[in-house]
Amino acid sequence: MEAKFQTFLILLAVLAGTALAARRFNVAPAILLMLAGVGLAFVPGMPPVELPPELVLLMVLPPLIYSASVAMSWREFKNNLRPIVLLAVGCVIFTAAMVATAAHYLIGMPWTIGFLMGAIVAPPDVVAPLAIARRLHMPRRLLVILEGEGLANDATALILYRFALAAIMTGSFSLPLAAGEFMLIVAGEIAFGIGVGWLSLRARKWARDPQVELTLSLITPYIAYWLPEHVGGSGVIATVACGLYVSWNGPLWISSATRLQGIFFWDLIIYLIEGILFLLTGFQMRDLYEKSKAFPLDEIMIATAVVMVVIIVARFAWLFPATYLPRMLSKSLRERDPSPPWQWPFTLAFTGVRGAVSLAAALALPFALPGGEAFPYRDLILFVAFGVIFISLIGVGLTLPPVVRWLGIADAGRHEHVAEHEAEISARRQALEAALKSLDTMTEQKDISDEVIRLLRARHEIRTNQLPDSLDPSHHDVSATGTALTRELIAAERKFIHVLLRDGQITDETRRRIERDLDLEEASLANREYKGAPL
Incomplete structure (x- = not known):
């Protein structure tokens, strides 16, 4: 237990140091975190750290999805529902089918195994590409589509994953039955998620205590996720529906004290979860390296390269027709929502980073079939999933900034x-x-x-x-100067209050109340401060 706790402290220290390095060198933290995880995995004496699939799918995924859903605007999600659904459902199914086809004809996998691997690598991650895109100050609509896709595509992929796995384990599959079950899962989870959100807000309103409300907010995503997942759904859609309901209705139900504390609480929770998740993903390189010694290296490299090329081509091949074909066929859509410049779908297609959900799904594969024989191609699927995550994260993370500059998106x-x-x-x-x-x-x-x-x-x-009266540079300079001077005045107040405390003229409790007011004023300055968007 002590060794595990020491490893956890090392991970936290590396997480903090990597975040500082990423800010210093202006690199996406996810890239450095995964590289740091790979490096730590091979440090002599470092104990192996496994990434249990149930940790990602049952413990980590619910708060990540819920937090992103609450932070997202329901109006923007609704206004962009068509492109989000086309990507989160259509593109995932299309990519899985293309990977299955390539795996069958180029790698020699059975169709069911190919679809299983396609379902694993099809959904892009929501964390890394969105963090990179926000740093580049891309247009708001692109960010909304990327975030909406990242929230919902895991549901499509996990449902496909279960269908494919069931077909392999039982030897039978019915497309009409699967399609009907898919629609039933979607409708049921939406209704359940809204119900959980409704109950959560009313319970928090009744509690009227920030600590209790934050505890209830932490429990909410797990209630929304676990029950649908337990009865055969994905849990993702229910969590998204719950988060969007809370996002739209929460401002009228949640107190200001809870909201102020909740921002810090959830920011810290998500920061730790995302950081440790990328570190643990990199840590898996050590175990994969040991397994690869008993596996033909050229087969691993060929399979990874084939799948990587297919998912890139499939995303581009889907996005451009999905963007322009509906407008060509519908005059009302064309008038209501004119076609965007080609740079927009190109950018969306370029940001297809795969994440830890794909690796967790691969790790969750059983080791044996019901008859006792080994699960076919299990290790190869695991190698390919990690390779796709590593290549897509590093590749997109390093090339997206110059691509965005070249396209003029910023x-x-x-x-x-x-x-x-x-x-x-x-x-x-x-x-x-x-x-x-x-x-x-x-x-x-x-x-x-x-x-x-x-x-x-x-x-x-x-x-x-x-x-401010204006956003032109001269007025902005005046505002920035005033903000900087106000911060200096607040700092002077803090020093004086500390002197009074040291001299015994006020109590610690008084000092804390005054400091809280100063902290809120300084936070208000940071919130009002206008920041440009240089690349």
Whole structure:
């Protein structure tokens, strides 16, 4: 137990150091984390660290999916439902079929094994490509589509995976029966996920305690995921539906104290989960290396190369027709949603990074068939899954930034970011005006002293003056200078409060209350600060 705890502390230390290095060299953290995991795996004396598939599929996946769903806008998800479904369902099935075809004719696998491997490597990961895309300030719609695809495609892939595995274990498969079961799973999980979200919000509203509410929020994704998964579904769709319901309805039910603490709580949880997951994925290289000694190396390399080429080609071959063909066939769609420039589907096609879910699905394969014979091609599927994850993560992570620059995608993202920030300033002003009208109404209806009214109006005047009048460089420089000076003033207040505490003029409890107000003010500055989008 002590050795395992020491290994866990080493992983945390490497996670923190790798994050700092990634920020220093402006590299996606996922890339360095996986490379660090591979390096640690071969350090002499380092104990092997396994990646149990149930850890990923039952423990790690629910909070990752739920957190991303809550952070996503239901309106944007709904407005982009067509491309999201085309990618999360259509592209996954198409890719799995193409991998099965290539595996059958080029590698010599049976069709069922080929479809099984296709289901394993078909779904792109949501974490790594989205983190890279956000760093590049790509247009909002591309980010929404990528995030929506990453949330839902695991469900399609895991359902295909179970169908293929059942066909191998039983020796029978019915396409109409599988299609009907697929639709039933989707409908049932959507209804169940919404129900869990509804119950979660009402339980949290009833609790009225931030610690209890955060505990309930942590339990919510597991309730939404585990029950559908236990009865034969995927659990992913239910978790996504639950998260989107909470995202849309939560602001009216969750208190400000819970929301402020929840942001930090969930950011830390997701940071640790994602980081350790990439480290553990890299750690598997050691075990795979030992297994590969008893396996023809050229067969591993050929199979990995074939599958890698197929999933790249399949994604490009699907995305361009899926983008332009519906608009060619539907005039109303063409008028409502004009065709995007070719650079957009090209960028979406280029970001097909595979992640830990693919490796977990490969690790979860049984070692033997019901008759006792070894599961066919199990080790080869495992080698291919890890190779595809490693190559796609490193390849896309290093090449996506120059590709985005070459395509000019970031320029559209910059203009969009400026427009979004201007809309935010306008919304803040309108909200303050609405609050001021409410103050006028309360003044007429209630007996409020002039001193209280002056204080409230002064508060609104201060908040209004904090909003920038323009986003042009000169005004931005003035705002940035004011923000920097305000931070220095807050730091001076902190030093003075510490002096008062040291001299015994205030208690620690008083100091903590004052520091909390200063922390909130500084966090508000960071939240309001406009940041450009240089590549």
